[in-house]
Amino acid sequence: MEALKKKILSDGTAIGTEIVKVDSSLNHQIDVAFLNEIGKEFARIFSDIEVTKIITIEASGIAIAAIAAQYFNNIPVVFAKKTESRNLDPDKYHSEVYSFTKQKTYPIMVSKKYISSEDKILIIDDFLANGKAALALKNLCEQAGASVQGIGIVIEKGFQKGGRLLREENHIRVESLAIIDSIDDGKITFRD
């Protein structure tokens, strides 16, 4: 998605060889008009499959998934939670994720009420790095007997192993709107 690559170059910040910050428009401050463009693009790319529900994970995925759902006939969005709460059902699916950015393992949970064996799921998230979050979300869906139709990612770090893990080892359809092949001394190189 050319507009996204331009946005990453104009608003993003590359740090070291692994981090690109897009917190001015995607995952801290949110550019809602641009998220609408992202949502339209996901809907165009996945127009060939049936989707009954979008699953994401708190917190960065929520705005992207909610805005995108508007272009999927307002299907429900469910976001997996990372912490227990008095408001969360005791009857839930669990999985675990290792976070690259936070350098620790955390649980993710979805109430059993909100994923069923009838569901055809599209997973949406802001970043794909080592693939652990996406794989844990897929695991939650499979515990419910739901089928994961695809994974939509805004920015894939193509130099990390997540893409290969999901596409080749797990045979999942992953569509990333921008794939970064390298980050080097402030310079971001995209895959064509």
Next chain:
Amino acid sequence: MEALKKKILSDGTAIGTEIVKVDSSLNHQIDVAFLNEIGKEFARIFSDIEVTKIITIEASGIAIAAIAAQYFNNIPVVFAKKTESRNLDPDKYHSEVYSFTKQKTYPIMVSKKYISSEDKILIIDDFLANGKAALALKNLCEQAGASVQGIGIVIEKGFQKGGRLLREENHIRVESLAIIDSIDDGKITFRD
């Protein structure tokens, strides 16, 4: 907002005397079409004030704020974060919140880049209970010299002290789309 009261009665679950769960449509699974109605209503109620930015807090406020921003000329949304991350700027405003539902104190943080003294802020959140989250968000905005024009809440627990704390003690304009006066043995009573 009559449609919201109906939604709470049809989809919500009252537990004990303090908890109403709306996780089927608001803060776990998200009903995107309904969030659009909520966003429109916030825009109608706050149409008399100028707003340059919407501030909320992860995770439940994000979808509500992002969808609502579409009815405020797509102004930026900023969500305060609760945990440190390699992606979060070191230069940030801090405040602290006591969470009623999680029964613990946690920090909230916003990068200094995303609130300025020029900003006219609307704070949006899903629930108002003891008012601690809203007050901490207001405190973050004030650290930046921004002015808080109002607070938009989807569901206010009118039997808790947050409404009085914000409106009477802190003289903030708080607009709640539904105010629950009591929860009693599964029965929810709204304020007229």
